[in-house]
Amino acid sequence: MTTLARQTMAVRNPATGALVGEVPDLGREGALEALERADGAAPAWAAASARARSDVLMGAFELMRQRRAELAGLIVSENGKSEADALAEVSYAAEYFRWYAEEGVRVRGQVFASPTGSNQALVSHEPVGTCLLVTPWNFPAAMATRKIGPALAAGCTALLKPAPDTPLTALAVADLLQEAGLPDGVLAVLPTTRAAEVVAALLEDERVRMLSFTGSTAVGRQLLAQCADRVVRTAMELGGNAPFLVFDDADPDAALEGLLLAKLRNTGQACTAANRCYLQRGVPAEWVDRVVAQMASLRVGDPSRPGVDLGPLINDAAVAKVQALVDDAKAVGARVVLGGAALEGPGSFYPPTVLLDVPPQARIMHEEVFGPVLPIARFDDEDEAVALANATEHGLVSYVFTEDLARGLRVSRRLQAGMVGLNRGLVSDPAAPFGGVKQSGLGREGSHEGIHEYLETKYVAARW
Numbered sequence: 388m389t390t391l392a393r394q395t396m397a398v399r400n401p402a403t404g405a406l407v408g409e410v411p412d413l414g415r416e417g418a419l420e421a422l423e424r425a426d427g428a429a430p431a432w433a434a435a436s437a438r439a440r441s442d443v444l445m446g447a448f449e450l451m452r453q454r455r456a457e458l459a460g461l462i463v464s465e466n467g468k469s470e471a472d473a474l475a476e477v478s479y480a481a482e483y484f485r486w487y488a489e490e491g492v493r494v495r496g497q498v499f500a501s502p503t504g505s506n507q508a509l510v511s512h513e514p515v516g517t518c519l520l521v522t523p524w525n526f527p528a529a530m531a532t533r534k535i536g537p538a539l540a541a542g543c544t545a546l547l548k549p550a551p552d553t554p555l556t557a558l559a560v561a562d563l564l565q566e567a568g569l570p571d572g573v574l575a576v577l578p579t580t581r582a583a584e585v586v587a588a589l590l591e592d593e594r595v596r597m598l599s600f601t602g603s604t605a606v607g608r609q610l611l612a613q614c615a616d617r618v619v620r621t622a623m624e625l626g627g628n629a630p631f632l633v634f635d636d637a638d639p640d641a642a643l644e645g646l647l648l649a650k651l652r653n654t655g656q657a658c659t660a661a662n663r664c665y666l667q668r669g670v671p672a673e674w675v676d677r678v679v680a681q682m683a684s685l686r687v688g689d690p691s692r693p694g695v696d697l698g699p700l701i702n703d704a705a706v707a708k709v710q711a712l713v714d715d716a717k718a719v720g721a722r723v724v725l726g727g728a729a730l731e732g733p734g735s736f737y738p739p740t741v742l743l744d745v746p747p748q749a750r751i752m753h754e755e756v757f758g759p760v761l762p763i764a765r766f767d768d769e770d771e772a773v774a775l776a777n778a779t780e781h782g783l784v785s786y787v788f789t790e791d792l793a794r795g796l797r798v799s800r801r802l803q804a805g806m807v808g809l810n811r812g813l814v815s816d817p818a819a820p821f822g823g824v825k826q827s828g829l830g831r832e833g834s835h836e837g838i839h840e841y842l843e844t845k846y847v848a849a850r851w
């Protein structure tokens with residue numbers, strides 16, 4: 388699928404710096420060749436029966452399940468997440484193929500009489516056409532399947548540009564689809580070190596009808612502006628800044644388990660990660676001590692070694708960014724009670740870190756940390772908790788822990804977020820709509836809603 392490049396690029400293990408593989412490094416020309424093929428394959432794929440498309444996705448789901456350990460090993464080696472996180476990701480990623488194999492055969496239209504009585508309205512859904520999918524490195528399998536699954540189920544052809552740190556997983560997923568019977572040209576993976584050039588060339592081409600992007604809000608804004616030129620349809624999954632609210636009536640064990648999961652999944656490198664933790668004044672200091680003790684007990688190291696809980700960050704630039712946020716918090720008065728300084732190399736390691744009494748003006752309370760750093764502050768009452776939680780341009784996910792269900796539901800409604808974890812530290816579920824409000828994005832992935840990102844609605848006014 389990627390024989391269109393003259394150059395190659397190296398993929399390195401972030402824990403050791405060792406070479407993991409070399410892949411083709413596509414430029415503009417290679418990308419446009421892949422687009423030509425996708426455009427050529429589009430009519431037949433759109434005309435294939437929903438069941439035929441569904442069978443390919445279900446076949447790929449089965450193959451992913453069978454090769455779970457192999458794929459997880461690949462993720463560990465190019466992304467650096469722990470083996471447990473990588474195995475969980477492969478299962479999660481495979482479920483998007485199963486879910487959209489099931490949803491693809493349940494896309495329904497409508498027929499109804501116009502209220503005027505003048506005609507019948509026939510409403511149906513058609514594939515958008517060729518889609519460009521741009522994915523990040525933090526979930527190299529799940530972000531690929533979450534876009535490929537609905538695109539293919541809807542009858543679209545797709546070009547996937549993976550992050551240059553983690554192209555091997557995306558290539559492996561595409562190979563599984565081919566093995567499951569996906570026709571040539573329907574999907575191409577485009578590894579490149581020239582993302583801006585390649586993506587711009589594709590967005591300028593009238594054969595690309597849709598962009599689905601997961602990544603930072605800054606890049607998302609640029610791509611939205613580029614899409615405006617040709618009014619390209621978009622689905623944008625952008626940055627988060629999740630508040631984690633613990634009321635003083637919360638179940639302490641559930642809140643502890645939820646916080647560790649929300650903070651440390653993928654070493655904190657998730658848009659859903661708990662970015663800032665707010666505790667009601669009555670939550671005892673001993674509970675904070677338990678959080679610190681649990682984080683201190685985690686073993687940091689090369690995730691290919693047994694017993695390692697937390698791997699490296701994706702690269703040295705990520706470590707430098709996390710360090711800058713911690714230093715800024717210290718400078719404005721936060722207390723470091725665990726960690727706080729990058730670990731010596733080789734590898735891009737940052738230790739579990741806890742910051743207490745973090746003032747609201749600290750950058751870490753406003754910017755996505757993307758690392759295992761937990762800043763904690765206090766609040767007095769529900770109104771203050773909601774105000775603190777909503778004081779951000781982002782609105783992806785919020786977490787609320789309370790044993791008072793009425794309060795939990797009331798606060799969930801008041802939170803400006805596309806998703807809320809109520810007494811749960813994990814919201815991700817292929818069957819549920821994933822996405823944000825405010826500057827966290829546009830549209831939803833997963834669930835039945837996710838397939839409609841790749842479908843146009845057609846209405847025929849008919850008289851008979």
Ligand SMILES: NC(=O)C1=CN([C@@H]2O[C@H](COP(=O)(O)OP(=O)(O)OC[C@H]3O[C@@H](n4cnc5c(N)ncnc54)[C@H](OP(=O)(O)O)[C@@H]3O)[C@@H](O)[C@H]2O)C=CC1
Pocket residue numbers: 521522523524525548549550551552579580581582583584586587601602603604606607609624625626627657658755756757
């Ligand atoms: N919402 C989320 O899930 C994610 C959020 N982030 C946030 O963003 C920060 C930076 O991470 P980073 O990996 O740099 O995220 P980016 O948003 O820069 O990258 C995401 C994807 O977009 C591509 N990309 C970057 N710039 C352009 C461009 N101008 N035109 C087209 N494609 C582009 C990247 O390729 P390339 O790497 O080659 O530039 C990658 O495939 C993180 O620390 C985190 O805060 C990051 C990843 C995921």
Ligand SMILES: O=C(O)CCCC(=O)O
Pocket residue numbers: 525526529530601602624656657658659815821
């Ligand atoms: O953008 C991300 O960080 C990936 C989403 C994680 C998830 O689906 O749980």
